[in-house]
Amino acid sequence: MTPRLDIRILLPVLSLAILLAAVFWLQPRAMSYLGLNLLFNLAVPVALATVAQMIVIMVGDIDLSMGAFVSFVACVTATLVVDAPGLGYAALAAAILAYAALGALIEARRLPAIVVTLGMSFAWGGLAVLLLPSPGGSAPGWLRAVMTVKPPLVPMAVLASAAIALAAHLVVMRSSFGVLLRGLGGNARSLGRAGWSPVALRAAAYGLAGLFAVLSGMALVGLSTAADANIALRYTLLSIAGVILGGGEFTGGRVSPVGAVIGALTLTLAGSFLSFLRLSPDWQIGAQGVILIAVLAARLLFGRRAR
Amino acid sequence: MSALLDRPWIWAWLAAFAAFAATAAISQSQGIAGLLVAALTFSAFTVLVGLGQMFVITLGPGNIDLSIPATMTLAATLSLKFMGGAGALALPGLAVALAVGLGAGLVNYALILLLRIPPIIATLAASFVYQSLAIWSNRGLRIKPPDLLSDLMLGRTLGLPNVAYIALAACLLAWVALERARYGREVTAIGQNLRAARFAGIAVERVRCATYLLSAALAGVTGFLLACFAGGAALNMGQEYLLSSIAVVVIGGSSIGGGRSNVPGVPAGAMFLFLIVSMLNSYGLGAGVRLLLTGVIIVGIVALGTRSRTAR
Numbered sequence: 001m002t003p004r005l006d007i008r009i010l011l012p013v014l015s016l017a018i019l020l021a022a023v024f025w026l027q028p029r030a031m032s033y034l035g036l037n038l039l040f041n042l043a044v045p046v047a048l049a050t051v052a053q054m055i056v057i058m059v060g061d062i063d064l065s066m067g068a069f070v071s072f073v074a075c076v077t078a079t080l081v082v083d084a085p086g087l088g089y090a091a092l093a094a095a096i097l098a099y100a101a102l103g104a105l106i107e108a109r110r111l112p113a114i115v116v117t118l119g120m121s122f123a124w125g126g127l128a129v130l131l132l133p134s135p136g137g138s139a140p141g142w143l144r145a146v147m148t149v150k151p152p153l154v155p156m157a158v159l160a161s162a163a164i165a166l167a168a169h170l171v172v173m174r175s176s177f178g179v180l181l182r183g184l185g186g187n188a189r190s191l192g193r194a195g196w197s198p199v200a201l202r203a204a205a206y207g208l209a210g211l212f213a214v215l216s217g218m219a220l221v222g223l224s225t226a227a228d229a230n231i232a233l234r235y236t237l238l239s240i241a242g243v244i245l246g247g248g249e250f251t252g253g254r255v256s257p258v259g260a261v262i263g264a265l266t267l268t269l270a271g272s273f274l275s276f277l278r279l280s281p282d283w284q285i286g287a288q289g290v291i292l293i294a295v296l297a298a299r300l301l302f303g304r305r306a307r
Numbered sequence: 308m309s310a311l312l313d314r315p316w317i318w319a320w321l322a323a324f325a326a327f328a329a330t331a332a333i334s335q336s337q338g339i340a341g342l343l344v345a346a347l348t349f350s351a352f353t354v355l356v357g358l359g360q361m362f363v364i365t366l367g368p369g370n371i372d373l374s375i376p377a378t379m380t381l382a383a384t385l386s387l388k389f390m391g392g393a394g395a396l397a398l399p400g401l402a403v404a405l406a407v408g409l410g411a412g413l414v415n416y417a418l419i420l421l422l423r424i425p426p427i428i429a430t431l432a433a434s435f436v437y438q439s440l441a442i443w444s445n446r447g448l449r450i451k452p453p454d455l456l457s458d459l460m461l462g463r464t465l466g467l468p469n470v471a472y473i474a475l476a477a478c479l480l481a482w483v484a485l486e487r488a489r490y491g492r493e494v495t496a497i498g499q500n501l502r503a504a505r506f507a508g509i510a511v512e513r514v515r516c517a518t519y520l521l522s523a524a525l526a527g528v529t530g531f532l533l534a535c536f537a538g539g540a541a542l543n544m545g546q547e548y549l550l551s552s553i554a555v556v557v558i559g560g561s562s563i564g565g566g567r568s569n570v571p572g573v574p575a576g577a578m579f580l581f582l583i584v585s586m587l588n589s590y591g592l593g594a595g596v597r598l599l600l601t602g603v604i605i606v607g608i609v610a611l612g613t614r615s616r617t618a619r
Binding site: 062105109111112114115116118119120121122123124125126127128129130131133237240241244250280282283284285286287288289290292293296297300 | 418422425594602
């Protein structure tokens, strides 16, 4: 049991370390407070979205509306939260509740989560366009301040990523609530037999995912100071890739919150690495695909040796 | 009558007819004939990719081809580039699109087999690479399809659009393949019970390989046809087919869990999707409301449709 667990976290750490070393080798000036902050700045919203996706994958589903939802949250944050804070925060809370309701609907009616979330991606996209037909808006002052704070020694982006990983780890791996959620992904029926309501649990899981996704959208606006309806569409693919890179599996509720955050950092770093290589931006998405495939292949090799 | 009502695809057809009536009632400017032609034209492309997706979904839980949009774009870009607007190269151009599709399907299946990862992730990761290839080869590209092909795609025979005939032929072939051929029985058997299918002596991996090849090949050809129809390949041309290829299978009454699929539901689902969007259009709603309602309607249909099937 222990060696398998080690490998699940070892591989993401190793891929991040190798990529980081390669970046430093190509661009030694990145090895500084400012450099690190620039490298990992955009990792914070990606890491939050990845944790959200991880929670959905943990209960055996997959969320194809993550990018649209984070974009919608960004639009709410850049418009309503600035202009009418009361209404804005209420809208964000309602969005989390909507996510929980989706989870309940999926469990109660035994719906395919893939189709439901794909459909919802249209709904969130539509709401985002209604709120913000053209790019614009502004970041709430406190959010901008939080996202640009400069703590001593360690850049904010690195600290925030560590905090996200710790929070997700405590909730998912260390709390009894997390055990229940992982059990839902492992064997929903046995949880039901034990007297738990699968509908309530799936609703809770989706609500928790919605909370992290809302934080992701807010963090994104804090960094970009504006939003548009398509600002985070690529987060759907990035978040799934991040979970896989971080050692998550698709069945049995086997995920790693720390790994997922590291996976998100790796994917963000891959973008900077490619630009340091002077590789055309045409290949950015493709390279993410190649990295994903390479890590999966490596996992297969290591996993076999360990057995 | 009750035998007809038992068919899983009947509800999709009823919904499509209802949507047609509702849309025709409010869009006087276009006329019923115009609406029918538009519906047949645009749903034809969805039908073609939907059929491929249907066979993949039949294979069982977790089997979904997410690389369809990227494969469409890549095949369209490369084949249009190859033809360079020359009508004489129309057939070789189609062959190029087919070859790109088959190549993508082979890569998808190789990843599923060799890396032993869920097909969703394999096709997703591969689609990143196809998308990048398409972006790279499409850069600043504005190649028009040969006039011969665009005329063929935009043309009508006996009052109905040519693409509708192509989709109809594809549906008939798919029906024979699913219901009457050994291949369809094997795909269905695998989707119902993988282990039982293996014990029954079905060459499971060969059938799975053929299915992913089929889906990608259809995506490649559809990309080619769509680019000829639209007058060129755009990088986002495949985007909407990610949702619609899956949605038409589910709306058509096939089980998303696999093992229980039907062909007649696919064209009905495609028509319904198109008609819903055009109905929202003719109400004069903005893009935001339209998107929102499309999403809510799809989720609603899936919620109701899945319920009526599990209740039985």
